[in-house]
Amino acid sequence: xxxxxxxxxxxxxxxxxxxxxxxxxxxxxxxxxxxxxxxxxxxxxxxxxxxxxxxxxxxxxxxxxxxxxxxxxxxxxxxxxxxxxxxxxxxxxxxxxxxxxxxxxxxxxxxxxxxxxxxxxxxxxxxxxxxxxxxxxxxxxxxxxxxxxxxxxxxxxxxxxxxxxxxxxxxxxxxxxxxxxxxxxxxxxxxxxxxxxxxxxxxxxxxxxxxxxxxxxxxxxxxxxxxxxxxxxxxxxxxxxxxxxxxxxxxxxxxxxxxxxxxxxxxxxxxxxxxx
Amino acid sequence: xxxxxxxxxxxxxxxxxxxxxxxxxxxxxxxxxxxxxxxxxxxxxxxxxxxxxxxxxxxxxxxxxxxxxxxxxxxxxxxxxxxxxxxxxxxxxxxxxxxxxxxxxxxxxxxxxxxxxxxxxxxxxxxxxxxxxxxxxxxxxxxxxxxxxxxxxxxxxxxxxxxxxxxx
Numbered sequence: 100x101x102x103x104x105x106x107x108x109x110x111x112x113x114x115x116x117x118x119x120x121x122x123x124x125x126x127x128x129x130x131x132x133x134x135x136x137x138x139x140x141x142x143x144x145x146x147x148x149x150x151x152x153x154x155x156x157x158x159x160x161x162x163x164x165x166x167x168x169x170x171x172x173x174x175x176x177x178x179x180x181x182x183x184x185x186x187x188x189x190x191x192x193x194x195x196x197x198x199x200x201x202x203x204x205x206x207x208x209x210x211x212x213x214x215x216x217x218x219x220x221x222x223x224x225x226x227x228x229x230x231x232x233x234x235x236x237x238x239x240x241x242x243x244x245x246x247x248x249x250x251x252x253x254x255x256x257x258x259x260x261x262x263x264x265x266x267x268x269x270x271x272x273x274x275x276x277x278x279x280x281x282x283x284x285x286x287x288x289x290x291x292x293x294x295x296x297x298x299x300x301x302x303x304x305x306x307x308x309x310x311x312x313x314x315x316x317x318x319x320x321x322x323x324x325x326x327x328x329x330x331x332x333x334x335x336x337x338x339x340x341x342x343x344x345x346x347x348x349x350x351x352x353x354x355x356x357x358x359x360x361x362x363x364x365x366x367x368x369x370x371x372x373x374x375x
Numbered sequence: 376x377x378x379x380x381x382x383x384x385x386x387x388x389x390x391x392x393x394x395x396x397x398x399x400x401x402x403x404x405x406x407x408x409x410x411x412x413x414x415x416x417x418x419x420x421x422x423x424x425x426x427x428x429x430x431x432x433x434x435x436x437x438x439x440x441x442x443x444x445x446x447x448x449x450x451x452x453x454x455x456x457x458x459x460x461x462x463x464x465x466x467x468x469x470x471x472x473x474x475x476x477x478x479x480x481x482x483x484x485x486x487x488x489x490x491x492x493x494x495x496x497x498x499x500x501x502x503x504x505x506x507x508x509x510x511x512x513x514x515x516x517x518x519x520x521x522x523x524x525x526x527x528x529x530x531x532x533x534x535x536x537x538x539x540x541x542x543x
Contacts (some may be wrong), residue, residue, distance in 0.1 A: 117405045118401060119404075122410075123397060123400050123401060123404070124402070124403070124415055126400055126410065126413065126417070127396060127397070127400055129414060130414055130417050130418055133418060134418050134421060137422060137427065138422075140480060141422075141425065141426070145387070148384070150378035150379045150381065150382060151378060152378060157378055159382065173378070173381070177381070178382055182382060182384065183429070186384075186428070186429035187429045190387060190388060191384055192384075192387050193384055195379050268394075277512070300430070300504075306484065307510075
Protein backbone atom coordinates (compact mmCIF):
# COMPACT_ATOMS: atom_id res chain seq x y z
CA UNK A 100 0.00 0.00 0.00
CA UNK A 101 2.75 2.34 0.99
CA UNK A 102 4.59 1.71 -2.28
CA UNK A 103 1.57 2.63 -4.41
CA UNK A 104 1.07 5.76 -2.41
CA UNK A 105 4.61 6.96 -2.77
CA UNK A 106 4.61 6.04 -6.46
CA UNK A 107 1.57 8.20 -6.96
CA UNK A 108 3.20 11.07 -5.14
CA UNK A 109 6.26 10.59 -7.21
CA UNK A 110 4.18 10.70 -10.40
CA UNK A 111 2.58 13.94 -9.32
CA UNK A 112 5.89 15.45 -8.38
CA UNK A 113 7.36 14.44 -11.74
CA UNK A 114 4.50 16.08 -13.61
CA UNK A 115 5.04 19.27 -11.63
CA UNK A 116 8.64 19.42 -12.71
CA UNK A 117 7.68 19.72 -16.38
CA UNK A 118 7.41 22.96 -18.35
CA UNK A 119 4.04 24.68 -18.16
CA UNK A 120 1.75 24.97 -21.19
CA UNK A 121 2.52 28.67 -21.48
CA UNK A 122 6.24 28.00 -21.73
CA UNK A 123 5.77 25.28 -24.34
CA UNK A 124 3.47 27.55 -26.35
CA UNK A 125 6.03 30.32 -26.28
CA UNK A 126 8.80 28.02 -27.42
CA UNK A 127 6.66 26.58 -30.21
CA UNK A 128 5.82 30.05 -31.49
CA UNK A 129 9.47 30.97 -31.61
CA UNK A 130 10.36 27.71 -33.33
CA UNK A 131 7.63 28.05 -35.98
CA UNK A 132 8.88 31.41 -37.15
CA UNK A 133 12.39 30.05 -37.69
CA UNK A 134 11.38 26.66 -39.05
CA UNK A 135 9.11 28.16 -41.69
CA UNK A 136 12.10 29.84 -43.30
CA UNK A 137 14.26 26.73 -43.27
CA UNK A 138 11.51 24.51 -44.65
CA UNK A 139 10.85 26.88 -47.53
CA UNK A 140 14.23 25.95 -49.03
CA UNK A 141 13.86 22.19 -48.92
CA UNK A 142 10.12 21.65 -49.31
CA UNK A 143 8.99 18.87 -51.63
CA UNK A 144 6.00 19.68 -53.81
CA UNK A 145 2.69 18.09 -52.89
CA UNK A 146 0.89 15.60 -55.11
CA UNK A 147 -2.57 14.08 -54.80
CA UNK A 148 -2.68 10.29 -55.00
CA UNK A 149 -5.60 7.99 -55.70
CA UNK A 150 -6.28 4.46 -56.94
CA UNK A 151 -9.08 3.48 -59.29
CA UNK A 152 -10.54 0.54 -61.15
CA UNK A 153 -10.29 2.04 -64.63
CA UNK A 154 -11.03 0.89 -68.16
CA UNK A 155 -7.38 -0.26 -68.20
CA UNK A 156 -7.53 -2.15 -64.90
CA UNK A 157 -6.45 -0.93 -61.46
CA UNK A 158 -4.53 2.33 -61.74
CA UNK A 159 -2.70 4.43 -59.20
CA UNK A 160 -2.48 8.07 -60.21
CA UNK A 161 -0.53 11.00 -58.77
CA UNK A 162 -0.91 14.57 -59.91
CA UNK A 163 0.76 17.78 -58.73
CA UNK A 164 0.42 21.41 -59.63
CA UNK A 165 2.79 21.04 -62.61
CA UNK A 166 0.97 18.07 -64.09
CA UNK A 167 0.60 14.32 -63.92
CA UNK A 168 3.49 12.65 -62.15
CA UNK A 169 2.59 8.97 -61.99
CA UNK A 170 0.23 6.52 -63.66
CA UNK A 171 0.87 3.03 -62.38
CA UNK A 172 -0.72 -0.30 -63.31
CA UNK A 173 -1.24 -1.72 -59.85
CA UNK A 174 -1.45 -5.33 -61.05
CA UNK A 175 1.91 -5.08 -62.87
CA UNK A 176 4.92 -4.25 -60.75
CA UNK A 177 5.48 -3.27 -57.17
CA UNK A 178 3.11 -0.58 -55.92
CA UNK A 179 5.07 -0.02 -52.69
CA UNK A 180 8.21 0.56 -54.70
CA UNK A 181 6.42 3.15 -56.84
CA UNK A 182 5.17 4.94 -53.74
CA UNK A 183 8.66 4.93 -52.30
CA UNK A 184 10.06 6.54 -55.45
CA UNK A 185 7.24 9.06 -55.45
CA UNK A 186 7.94 10.04 -51.85
CA UNK A 187 11.61 10.69 -52.58
CA UNK A 188 10.65 13.69 -54.67
CA UNK A 189 7.12 14.60 -53.54
CA UNK A 190 4.88 14.82 -50.51
CA UNK A 191 1.99 12.58 -51.53
CA UNK A 192 -1.44 13.15 -50.02
CA UNK A 193 -4.19 10.60 -50.41
CA UNK A 194 -6.89 12.48 -52.27
CA UNK A 195 -8.69 10.23 -54.79
CA UNK A 196 -11.23 12.86 -55.72
CA UNK A 197 -8.53 15.21 -57.01
CA UNK A 198 -7.22 12.71 -59.56
CA UNK A 199 -10.52 11.17 -60.62
CA UNK A 200 -10.82 13.31 -63.79
CA UNK A 201 -7.75 11.48 -65.12
CA UNK A 202 -9.60 8.17 -65.02
CA UNK A 203 -12.50 9.71 -66.89
CA UNK A 204 -10.15 11.01 -69.58
CA UNK A 205 -8.66 7.55 -70.04
CA UNK A 206 -12.13 6.05 -70.30
CA UNK A 207 -13.09 8.52 -73.00
CA UNK A 208 -9.86 7.76 -74.90
CA UNK A 209 -10.68 4.06 -74.93
CA UNK A 210 -14.17 4.87 -76.19
CA UNK A 211 -12.54 6.38 -79.26
CA UNK A 212 -12.46 10.06 -78.35
CA UNK A 213 -9.10 11.10 -79.75
CA UNK A 214 -8.99 14.46 -77.98
CA UNK A 215 -9.68 13.02 -74.54
CA UNK A 216 -6.29 13.48 -72.92
CA UNK A 217 -5.82 17.10 -71.90
CA UNK A 218 -3.56 16.85 -68.87
CA UNK A 219 0.00 18.15 -68.74
CA UNK A 220 2.77 15.78 -67.68
CA UNK A 221 5.64 16.33 -65.26
CA UNK A 222 8.59 14.02 -65.88
CA UNK A 223 10.25 14.59 -62.48
CA UNK A 224 10.20 10.90 -61.62
CA UNK A 225 12.40 9.93 -64.58
CA UNK A 226 15.85 8.93 -63.33
CA UNK A 227 18.17 9.77 -66.19
CA UNK A 228 18.56 12.50 -68.78
CA UNK A 229 18.61 10.00 -71.64
CA UNK A 230 15.32 8.48 -70.54
CA UNK A 231 13.74 11.90 -70.10
CA UNK A 232 14.95 12.90 -73.54
CA UNK A 233 13.53 9.74 -75.12
CA UNK A 234 10.18 10.26 -73.42
CA UNK A 235 10.04 13.88 -74.52
CA UNK A 236 10.76 12.91 -78.13
CA UNK A 237 8.08 10.28 -77.85
CA UNK A 238 5.51 12.94 -76.95
CA UNK A 239 5.97 14.32 -80.48
CA UNK A 240 4.56 11.11 -81.99
CA UNK A 241 0.92 12.03 -82.69
CA UNK A 242 -2.09 9.93 -81.85
CA UNK A 243 -2.83 7.42 -84.62
CA UNK A 244 0.79 6.77 -85.46
CA UNK A 245 3.64 4.69 -84.07
CA UNK A 246 7.44 4.66 -84.26
CA UNK A 247 9.90 1.84 -83.83
CA UNK A 248 12.30 1.56 -80.92
CA UNK A 249 15.10 2.06 -83.38
CA UNK A 250 13.66 5.22 -84.93
CA UNK A 251 13.07 6.70 -81.49
CA UNK A 252 16.65 5.90 -80.51
CA UNK A 253 17.87 7.70 -83.66
CA UNK A 254 15.66 10.69 -82.86
CA UNK A 255 17.13 10.82 -79.37
CA UNK A 256 20.58 11.00 -80.95
CA UNK A 257 21.81 7.46 -80.27
CA UNK A 258 20.91 5.30 -83.30
CA UNK A 259 22.18 2.09 -81.71
CA UNK A 260 20.39 2.55 -78.41
CA UNK A 261 17.12 0.80 -79.24
CA UNK A 262 17.48 -1.39 -76.15
CA UNK A 263 18.08 1.59 -73.89
CA UNK A 264 14.99 3.18 -75.42
CA UNK A 265 13.15 -0.02 -74.55
CA UNK A 266 14.20 0.40 -70.93
CA UNK A 267 13.17 4.04 -70.99
CA UNK A 268 9.71 2.99 -72.16
CA UNK A 269 9.52 0.21 -69.58
CA UNK A 270 10.28 2.68 -66.78
CA UNK A 271 7.99 5.39 -68.11
CA UNK A 272 6.30 6.79 -64.99
CA UNK A 273 3.29 8.13 -66.87
CA UNK A 274 2.06 5.50 -69.37
CA UNK A 275 -0.95 6.38 -71.55
CA UNK A 276 -0.21 10.11 -71.19
CA UNK A 277 3.39 9.76 -72.30
CA UNK A 278 2.49 7.40 -75.12
CA UNK A 279 4.98 4.58 -74.69
CA UNK A 280 2.41 2.26 -76.25
CA UNK A 281 3.17 4.02 -79.57
CA UNK A 282 6.61 2.42 -79.81
CA UNK A 283 6.68 -0.91 -81.62
CA UNK A 284 9.16 -3.40 -83.01
CA UNK A 285 10.79 -2.81 -86.39
CA UNK A 286 8.99 -5.85 -87.85
CA UNK A 287 5.63 -4.14 -87.13
CA UNK A 288 4.87 -6.47 -84.22
CA UNK A 289 3.32 -4.84 -81.17
CA UNK A 290 6.11 -5.85 -78.80
CA UNK A 291 6.00 -5.70 -75.05
CA UNK A 292 4.43 -3.23 -72.61
CA UNK A 293 4.73 -2.31 -68.94
CA UNK A 294 1.09 -3.16 -68.36
CA UNK A 295 1.21 -6.27 -70.54
CA UNK A 296 0.85 -6.48 -74.35
CA UNK A 297 -2.94 -6.80 -74.00
CA UNK A 298 -3.22 -3.25 -72.77
CA UNK A 299 -0.92 -1.97 -75.50
CA UNK A 300 -3.16 -3.55 -78.13
CA UNK A 301 -6.25 -2.11 -76.46
CA UNK A 302 -4.76 1.39 -76.51
CA UNK A 303 -3.53 1.14 -80.11
CA UNK A 304 -6.90 -0.15 -81.29
CA UNK A 305 -8.59 2.77 -79.54
CA UNK A 306 -6.27 5.06 -81.50
CA UNK A 307 -7.41 3.53 -84.79
CA UNK A 308 -4.90 0.78 -85.53
CA UNK A 309 -5.83 -2.55 -86.97
CA UNK A 310 -3.97 -5.37 -85.21
CA UNK A 311 -4.28 -9.00 -86.29
CA UNK A 312 -4.20 -12.09 -84.10
CA UNK A 313 -0.47 -12.49 -84.55
CA UNK A 314 -0.09 -9.04 -82.92
CA UNK A 315 1.00 -7.42 -86.16
CA UNK A 316 0.06 -3.82 -86.87
CA UNK A 317 -1.49 -2.78 -90.17
CA UNK A 318 -1.19 0.71 -91.55
CA UNK A 319 0.85 2.80 -93.95
CA UNK A 320 4.46 3.81 -93.52
CA UNK A 321 5.37 7.44 -93.94
CA UNK A 322 8.88 8.68 -94.60
CA UNK A 323 9.53 11.90 -92.73
CA UNK A 324 12.41 12.93 -95.03
CA UNK A 325 10.82 12.31 -98.47
CA UNK A 326 7.25 13.04 -97.30
CA UNK A 327 5.85 9.99 -99.13
CA UNK A 328 3.75 7.27 -97.55
CA UNK A 329 3.60 3.66 -98.76
CA UNK A 330 2.18 0.26 -98.02
CA UNK A 331 4.53 -1.70 -95.72
CA UNK A 332 5.40 -4.13 -98.56
CA UNK A 333 6.28 -1.41 -101.10
CA UNK A 334 9.70 -1.92 -102.71
CA UNK A 335 10.48 1.80 -102.60
CA UNK A 336 10.95 1.30 -98.86
CA UNK A 337 14.03 -0.82 -99.49
CA UNK A 338 16.00 2.35 -100.02
CA UNK A 339 14.27 4.36 -97.31
CA UNK A 340 15.98 5.43 -94.13
CA UNK A 341 14.35 3.20 -91.51
CA UNK A 342 15.03 5.75 -88.80
CA UNK A 343 12.78 8.26 -90.51
CA UNK A 344 9.72 6.03 -90.80
CA UNK A 345 6.45 6.55 -88.97
CA UNK A 346 3.51 4.16 -89.21
CA UNK A 347 0.03 5.63 -89.54
CA UNK A 348 -3.19 3.84 -88.77
CA UNK A 349 -4.90 5.45 -91.72
CA UNK A 350 -3.75 7.14 -94.98
CA UNK A 351 -5.85 10.17 -94.03
CA UNK A 352 -3.66 10.68 -90.98
CA UNK A 353 -0.55 10.55 -93.15
CA UNK A 354 -1.99 13.18 -95.47
CA UNK A 355 -2.85 15.33 -92.49
CA UNK A 356 0.82 15.09 -91.47
CA UNK A 357 1.68 16.65 -94.87
CA UNK A 358 2.62 13.48 -96.79
CA UNK A 359 1.81 12.33 -100.34
CA UNK A 360 0.85 8.81 -101.47
CA UNK A 361 3.57 6.76 -103.11
CA UNK A 362 3.23 6.38 -106.90
CA UNK A 363 4.51 2.80 -106.88
CA UNK A 364 2.21 1.05 -104.40
CA UNK A 365 -0.65 3.57 -104.43
CA UNK A 366 -1.64 3.09 -100.79
CA UNK A 367 -4.98 4.90 -101.22
CA UNK A 368 -6.41 2.53 -103.83
CA UNK A 369 -8.33 -0.12 -101.89
CA UNK A 370 -6.98 -2.89 -99.77
CA UNK A 371 -5.12 -4.91 -102.40
CA UNK A 372 -1.71 -3.79 -103.49
CA UNK A 373 -1.21 -3.49 -107.26
CA UNK A 374 1.38 -5.98 -108.51
CA UNK A 375 4.79 -4.36 -108.51
CA UNK B 376 -13.23 2.62 -52.53
CA UNK B 377 -11.36 -0.61 -51.87
CA UNK B 378 -8.36 0.13 -54.05
CA UNK B 379 -7.49 3.24 -52.12
CA UNK B 380 -7.23 1.21 -48.93
CA UNK B 381 -4.85 -1.22 -50.61
CA UNK B 382 -1.92 1.17 -50.28
CA UNK B 383 -0.86 3.08 -47.19
CA UNK B 384 0.81 6.42 -46.75
CA UNK B 385 2.04 8.07 -43.57
CA UNK B 386 0.16 11.30 -42.86
CA UNK B 387 1.32 14.42 -44.72
CA UNK B 388 4.31 15.89 -42.94
CA UNK B 389 2.48 19.05 -41.87
CA UNK B 390 -0.06 16.86 -40.11
CA UNK B 391 2.64 14.88 -38.37
CA UNK B 392 4.11 18.14 -37.08
CA UNK B 393 0.77 19.28 -35.76
CA UNK B 394 0.10 16.04 -33.93
CA UNK B 395 3.49 15.55 -32.32
CA UNK B 396 5.22 18.93 -31.94
CA UNK B 397 4.00 19.61 -28.40
CA UNK B 398 5.08 16.24 -27.11
CA UNK B 399 8.48 16.55 -28.77
CA UNK B 400 9.00 20.04 -27.38
CA UNK B 401 8.12 18.88 -23.86
CA UNK B 402 10.43 15.94 -24.22
CA UNK B 403 13.32 18.12 -25.35
CA UNK B 404 12.78 20.70 -22.61
CA UNK B 405 12.95 17.92 -20.04
CA UNK B 406 15.95 16.29 -21.61
CA UNK B 407 18.10 19.38 -22.05
CA UNK B 408 17.33 21.55 -19.00
CA UNK B 409 18.17 24.56 -21.14
CA UNK B 410 15.45 26.23 -23.20
CA UNK B 411 17.67 27.59 -25.94
CA UNK B 412 19.10 24.14 -26.41
CA UNK B 413 15.61 22.68 -26.51
CA UNK B 414 14.52 25.20 -29.11
CA UNK B 415 17.57 24.46 -31.20
CA UNK B 416 17.16 20.71 -31.00
CA UNK B 417 13.46 21.00 -31.72
CA UNK B 418 14.17 22.63 -35.06
CA UNK B 419 16.94 20.20 -35.84
CA UNK B 420 14.61 17.29 -35.05
CA UNK B 421 11.96 18.41 -37.51
CA UNK B 422 14.42 19.29 -40.24
CA UNK B 423 16.00 15.86 -39.95
CA UNK B 424 12.59 14.23 -39.81
CA UNK B 425 11.56 16.01 -42.97
CA UNK B 426 14.68 14.99 -44.81
CA UNK B 427 14.26 11.35 -43.80
CA UNK B 428 10.46 11.26 -44.07
CA UNK B 429 10.42 9.32 -47.37
CA UNK B 430 12.19 6.45 -45.60
CA UNK B 431 9.45 6.09 -42.99
CA UNK B 432 7.23 3.21 -44.06
CA UNK B 433 3.96 3.67 -42.20
CA UNK B 434 2.11 5.84 -39.71
CA UNK B 435 2.49 3.32 -36.84
CA UNK B 436 6.20 3.91 -36.48
CA UNK B 437 5.96 7.68 -36.63
CA UNK B 438 5.89 8.53 -32.92
CA UNK B 439 8.83 6.39 -31.75
CA UNK B 440 10.71 7.41 -34.88
CA UNK B 441 10.41 11.09 -33.98
CA UNK B 442 11.44 10.38 -30.40
CA UNK B 443 14.40 8.47 -31.70
CA UNK B 444 15.59 11.42 -33.76
CA UNK B 445 15.13 13.75 -30.80
CA UNK B 446 16.95 11.35 -28.48
CA UNK B 447 19.89 10.97 -30.82
CA UNK B 448 20.18 14.73 -31.13
CA UNK B 449 20.09 15.12 -27.35
CA UNK B 450 22.84 12.54 -27.07
CA UNK B 451 24.98 14.38 -29.62
CA UNK B 452 24.39 17.68 -27.89
CA UNK B 453 25.30 16.29 -24.48
CA UNK B 454 28.50 14.83 -25.90
CA UNK B 455 29.44 18.12 -27.58
CA UNK B 456 28.67 20.10 -24.44
CA UNK B 457 30.82 17.78 -22.39
CA UNK B 458 33.70 18.19 -24.81
CA UNK B 459 33.38 21.96 -24.80
CA UNK B 460 33.16 22.19 -21.02
CA UNK B 461 36.31 20.07 -20.77
CA UNK B 462 38.15 22.60 -22.83
CA UNK B 463 36.80 25.53 -20.86
CA UNK B 464 37.13 24.07 -17.36
CA UNK B 465 39.96 21.60 -17.40
CA UNK B 466 39.34 20.90 -13.71
CA UNK B 467 36.96 18.14 -14.85
CA UNK B 468 33.74 19.54 -13.39
CA UNK B 469 31.01 19.13 -16.00
CA UNK B 470 28.80 21.76 -14.49
CA UNK B 471 25.75 19.78 -15.49
CA UNK B 472 24.22 19.58 -12.05
CA UNK B 473 24.71 23.30 -11.45
CA UNK B 474 22.61 24.38 -14.37
CA UNK B 475 19.82 22.19 -13.11
CA UNK B 476 19.98 23.52 -9.60
CA UNK B 477 20.10 27.09 -10.86
CA UNK B 478 16.40 28.01 -11.29
CA UNK B 479 15.83 30.47 -8.47
CA UNK B 480 12.03 30.39 -8.47
CA UNK B 481 12.05 27.33 -6.25
CA UNK B 482 8.39 26.98 -5.39
CA UNK B 483 8.72 23.65 -3.80
CA UNK B 484 11.93 22.05 -2.70
CA UNK B 485 10.76 18.64 -3.81
CA UNK B 486 10.50 19.78 -7.42
CA UNK B 487 14.07 20.98 -7.54
CA UNK B 488 15.18 17.88 -5.76
CA UNK B 489 13.48 15.59 -8.26
CA UNK B 490 14.75 17.63 -11.18
CA UNK B 491 18.25 17.19 -9.92
CA UNK B 492 17.88 13.46 -9.51
CA UNK B 493 16.31 13.09 -12.95
CA UNK B 494 19.13 15.12 -14.47
CA UNK B 495 21.67 12.81 -12.89
CA UNK B 496 20.11 9.63 -14.21
CA UNK B 497 22.01 7.80 -16.92
CA UNK B 498 20.92 8.99 -20.32
CA UNK B 499 18.99 5.92 -21.34
CA UNK B 500 17.06 5.73 -18.09
CA UNK B 501 16.25 9.39 -18.27
CA UNK B 502 14.93 9.16 -21.84
CA UNK B 503 12.90 6.08 -21.01
CA UNK B 504 11.46 7.68 -17.89
CA UNK B 505 10.49 10.89 -19.65
CA UNK B 506 8.92 9.06 -22.59
CA UNK B 507 6.96 6.76 -20.32
CA UNK B 508 5.76 9.25 -17.75
CA UNK B 509 5.22 12.33 -19.92
CA UNK B 510 5.16 11.21 -23.53
CA UNK B 511 2.65 8.46 -22.88
CA UNK B 512 4.58 5.98 -25.03
CA UNK B 513 4.18 2.28 -24.41
CA UNK B 514 7.22 0.08 -23.80
CA UNK B 515 7.26 -1.19 -27.36
CA UNK B 516 7.46 2.37 -28.65
CA UNK B 517 10.14 3.33 -26.15
CA UNK B 518 12.13 0.29 -27.24
CA UNK B 519 11.81 1.37 -30.86
CA UNK B 520 12.84 4.92 -29.99
CA UNK B 521 15.89 3.88 -27.97
CA UNK B 522 16.87 1.00 -30.22
CA UNK B 523 16.47 -1.64 -27.54
CA UNK B 524 14.01 -4.40 -26.69
CA UNK B 525 10.76 -3.69 -25.00
CA UNK B 526 11.92 -5.53 -21.83
CA UNK B 527 15.03 -3.41 -21.68
CA UNK B 528 12.89 -0.27 -21.98
CA UNK B 529 10.71 -1.49 -19.13
CA UNK B 530 13.78 -2.20 -17.00
CA UNK B 531 15.18 1.28 -17.67
CA UNK B 532 11.99 2.95 -16.51
CA UNK B 533 11.85 0.72 -13.46
CA UNK B 534 15.45 1.46 -12.50
CA UNK B 535 14.86 5.16 -12.87
CA UNK B 536 11.77 5.04 -10.69
CA UNK B 537 13.65 3.00 -8.11
CA UNK B 538 16.37 5.62 -7.92
CA UNK B 539 13.85 8.42 -7.54
CA UNK B 540 12.12 6.53 -4.79
CA UNK B 541 15.19 5.71 -2.79
CA UNK B 542 16.52 9.23 -3.15
CA UNK B 543 13.36 10.80 -1.78
